[in-house]
Amino acid sequence: MRPLCVILGARALNITHGRRSRNTGRVLPTLTDLLADAHVVSLPMRVRFRGITTREVVLIEGPAGWGEFGAFPEYDDAEAAQWLRSAIESAWEGPPPALRNSIPVNATVPALDAAQVAGVLARFPGATTAKVKVAEPGQTLDDDLQRVAAVRELIPNVRVDANGGWTLDEATRALEALTRDAPLEYAEQPCASVDDLVELRRRLPQIRIAADESIRRADDPMRVVRAGGLDVAVVKVAPLGGMRPLLAIGDQLGAHGIPLVVSSALDSAVGMNAGLAAAAALPELELACGLGTGGFFVRDVAAPRELVAGSLDVEPVVPDMTAVRELAALPEREQWWRDRVRRCYRLLAEN
Numbered sequence: 001m002r003p004l005c006v007i008l009g010a011r012a013l014n015i016t017h018g019r020r021s022r023n024t025g026r027v028l029p030t031l032t033d034l035l036a037d038a039h040v041v042s043l044p045m046r047v048r049f050r051g052i053t054t055r056e057v058v059l060i061e062g063p064a065g066w067g068e069f070g071a072f073p074e075y076d077d078a079e080a081a082q083w084l085r086s087a088i089e090s091a092w093e094g095p096p097p098a099l100r101n102s103i104p105v106n107a108t109v110p111a112l113d114a115a116q117v118a119g120v121l122a123r124f125p126g127a128t129t130a131k132v133k134v135a136e137p138g139q140t141l142d143d144d145l146q147r148v149a150a151v152r153e154l155i156p157n158v159r160v161d162a163n164g165g166w167t168l169d170e171a172t173r174a175l176e177a178l179t180r181d182a183p184l185e186y187a188e189q190p191c192a193s194v195d196d197l198v199e200l201r202r203r204l205p206q207i208r209i210a211a212d213e214s215i216r217r218a219d220d221p222m223r224v225v226r227a228g229g230l231d232v233a234v235v236k237v238a239p240l241g242g243m244r245p246l247l248a249i250g251d252q253l254g255a256h257g258i259p260l261v262v263s264s265a266l267d268s269a270v271g272m273n274a275g276l277a278a279a280a281a282l283p284e285l286e287l288a289c290g291l292g293t294g295g296f297f298v299r300d301v302a303a304p305r306e307l308v309a310g311s312l313d314v315e316p317v318v319p320d321m322t323a324v325r326e327l328a329a330l331p332e333r334e335q336w337w338r339d340r341v342r343r344c345y346r347l348l349a350e351n
């Protein structure tokens with residue numbers, strides 16, 4: 001009788017507390033517990049975004065709530081492990097203390113025809129800032145100019161996101177053209193390299209430059225800051241390893257006087273909880289966040305969050321288990337994600 005109690009007790013302890021890493025101070029559950037309540041879902045999208053039309057993520061339930069693991073499929077395990085760390089933080093530690101309960105978000109406009117712009121913006125009621133994708137492979141500067149003009153007719157405050165798609169000279173020409181009739185709030189990742197961002201800021205001192213990939217995909221997210229490559233920092237919870245790591249980087253950016261924009265990685269309603277919680281915990285928030293992409297899904301794992309006067313409520317949502325079942329990924333995709341969780345978990349357990 002007695003040994004059995006000890007075994008059950010130890011297991012219960014694992015489920016509720018996991019193990020706290022001596023190096024990082026963060027909680028690591030057992031792999032068994034991590035996979036016990038993991039659900040792989042495939043969410044159909046209304047529009048092509050980042051070249052994809054369905055978004056697959058793993059939802060993980062832990063003692064503190066739900067977390068999401070959705071590292072983009074082409075990312076290697078070392079990079080994806082940060083996203084798993086983030087999912088574990090949400091499910092085993094929960095959100096940091098909130099300083100606000102509602103977050104203003106930007107409308108996000110994919111690289112569509114100008115004629116489709118009004119339809120997209122209709123999904124962002126009350127938004128006063130729009131982020132427009134530009135520099136899409138296969139499109140021209142003229143396509144970008146027409147799309148941005150169509151957006152400005154409905155939402156004058158526009159930021160653009162090139163996802164590093166321009167060379168230095170292309171960026172210079174494009175941003176001059178895009179600011180001929182009206183200013184841009186900022187230009188997000190116009191070029192891929194930090195050196196080009198630095199030089200672009202020197203060439204176009206009147207246009208604010210934001211860094212996204214130079215933060216989220218860098219070994220050292222502060223390098224672009226030290227180099228002087230940005231005016232605004234776009235930060236995402238999962239690639240930075242969680243809400244608390246995001247807040248720690250936010251502290252450092254704040255010390256440099258750089259404002260933050262918390263943005264989604266095309267997260268499901270569960271992943272969006274973490275983005276909203278991180279934005280709610282920032283000491284300062286002056287710019288609209290990129291957390292309004294939930295409307296891109298035909299169906300999400302919870303009822304869509306309503307945008308009220310351009311803002312989203314911070315209150316976490318829990319997945320609707322009927323939706324989770326109906327949105328379940330195909331068996332081979334489920335296996336692929338579970339294997340990826342195992343590999344990334346091993347990387348986390350080593351550190």
Ligand SMILES: O=C(O)CCC(=O)c1ccccc1C(=O)O
Nearest residue numbers: 108131163263264265266290293
């Ligand atoms: O910031 C937004 O408005 C939406 C999020 C977004 O654009 C995005 C979503 C998934 C992957 C990359 C990006 C990006 O900012 O480049």
Ligand SMILES: [Mg+2]
Nearest residue numbers: 161163188212
């Ligand atoms: Mg971006």
